[in-house]
Amino acid sequence: MRITLLFLVCLAIYSTSFSWSQKREVTVVIDPGHGGQDPGHVSENKAFATEKELNLKIAMFLGGYIEKYLQNVKVVYTRTSDIYPSLDQRVTKANSINADYFISIHCNGNSRKSVRGTESHVHSMSLKKSVAMAREIEKQFSTRAGRKSRGVKDKGDLQHSIQVLKYTNMPSVLVECGFLTNDREARYLNTTHGQEIIASAIFRGFRSHITKQHPNISFKRPENEINNNSSSTVNGAYSIQIMSSKQPVDPKDSSFRKLKMDVQRTKLNTSSAYKYIYTVGSYATRKEAKAALSTVRTKGFKDAIVIKQ
Numbered sequence: 001m002r003i004t005l006l007f008l009v010c011l012a013i014y015s016t017s018f019s020w021s022q023k024r025e026v027t028v029v030i031d032p033g034h035g036g037q038d039p040g041h042v043s044e045n046k047a048f049a050t051e052k053e054l055n056l057k058i059a060m061f062l063g064g065y066i067e068k069y070l071q072n073v074k075v076v077y078t079r080t081s082d083i084y085p086s087l088d089q090r091v092t093k094a095n096s097i098n099a100d101y102f103i104s105i106h107c108n109g110n111s112r113k114s115v116r117g118t119e120s121h122v123h124s125m126s127l128k129k130s131v132a133m134a135r136e137i138e139k140q141f142s143t144r145a146g147r148k149s150r151g152v153k154d155k156g157d158l159q160h161s162i163q164v165l166k167y168t169n170m171p172s173v174l175v176e177c178g179f180l181t182n183d184r185e186a187r188y189l190n191t192t193h194g195q196e197i198i199a200s201a202i203f204r205g206f207r208s209h210i211t212k213q214h215p216n217i218s219f220k221r222p223e224n225e226i227n228n229n230s231s232s233t234v235n236g237a238y239s240i241q242i243m244s245s246k247q248p249v250d251p252k253d254s255s256f257r258k259l260k261m262d263v264q265r266t267k268l269n270t271s272s273a274y275k276y277i278y279t280v281g282s283y284a285t286r287k288e289a290k291a292a293l294s295t296v297r298t299k300g301f302k303d304a305i306v307i308k309q
């Protein structure tokens with residue numbers, strides 16, 4: 001009798017721990033490189049956006065695709081506005097939430113203007129999972145996105161590439177989306193179309209990798225759910241972030257008056273110094289938000305961006 005009871009207790013403990021070990025969702029940290037006072041690479045053509053701006057745009061497209069097309073994937077960004085989290089903060093954020101994947105988005109530069117193409121960096125070629133994810137992304141760049149892929153590289157050239165890859169505890173890849181010092185590539189990366197294609201190639205590579213890694217999780221969001229989502233996001237799925245600040249600023253402050261729009265202040269639960277974001281508008285689709293964005297920018301908020309609420 002006692003043995004039977006002991007057996008049942010053991011079985012109960014075993015089955016509980018077994019179900020705990022079965023992952024139900026994965027978390028990916030998307031890290032738009034640079035930001036704030038650190039612009040990253042810049043194009044010779046001053047009309048073009050700097051690397052920090054392009055990284056953010058591509059990162060937001062990537063996160064948007066993951067949220068729209070996949071289920072059971074949690075997206076966390078290291079930044080969603082023009083701020084500079086230190087490399088330490090980016091790494092700590094990913095490690096502290098036990099993220100499963102880390103994808104850093106960058107654009108490249110070279111003193112030789114003819115150099116072009118995409119690269120995916122890993123800390124070391126011996127890190128099989130990072131290498132596998134990087135290969136999937138580069139494969140998508142060359143086959144689906146029609147980019148020149150320069151392949152998967154390890155450690156390598158850039159100091160910033162080393163720190164976020166070296167100290168993150170999970171499979172991590174730093175994607176260089178193209179060279180801003182190459183005129184043709186800079187031009188491409190400065191178009192919304194180019195940013196979307198690049199982001200969707202990274203998305204496809206990521207999706208293909210996680211699908212193979214976690215056969216027990218169903219990632220594909222049902223088609224009808226995707227359609228429902230886009231038609232039911234009537235009241236404000238998107239808004240425009242006009243700025244962020246360390247100290248709270250009154251939303252009725254005179255500096256906002258020229259916008260002639262209600263400004264909403266939100267306090268973020270973040271380790272970043274910039275805890276407050278200020279948003280205007282509420283739009284059903286990203287397209288609508290983008291249309292309003294240009295007006296907001298012309299009213300003095302040049303760095304305004306569209307965010308998902």
Ligand SMILES: [Zn+2]
Pocket residue numbers: 033034040041051106107160
């Ligand atoms: Zn960079």
